Amino acid sequence: MTHDPAALTVADCLDGAREMAAAGRPLLAHLLAEEAARRVDDPAAARGIRAQYSDPTTDRG
Numbered sequence: 001m002t003h004d005p006a007a008l009t010v011a012d013c014l015d016g017a018r019e020m021a022a023a024g025r026p027l028l029a030h031l032l033a034e035e036a037a038r039r040v041d042d043p044a045a046a047r048g049i050r051a052q053y054s055d056p057t058t059d060r061g
Contacts, residue, residue, distance in 0.1 A: 010036045017053055026056040 013036035020029035033053030037046040 008035070010039045013039065014049070021053065026053075029053050030055050 013032045017029045017032035017036065020026075020032060030053045033049050037049040040046045040049065
């Protein structure tokens with residue numbers, strides 16, 4: 001893993017998102033996934049990433 005956030009790849013961000021989700025840290029998972037989605041050129045792939053890691057702070061009720 002790199003210490004320079006600008007050097008992170010989409011795969012790095014998604015790996016981190018999976019790790020944070022597994023650790024019960026949904027907000028961090030969402031933020032990492034959002035960064036991955038920003039780095040993807042394909043809008044459909046970005047939507048898919050965002051759908052997997054929805055924002056846990058939004059009110060759905």
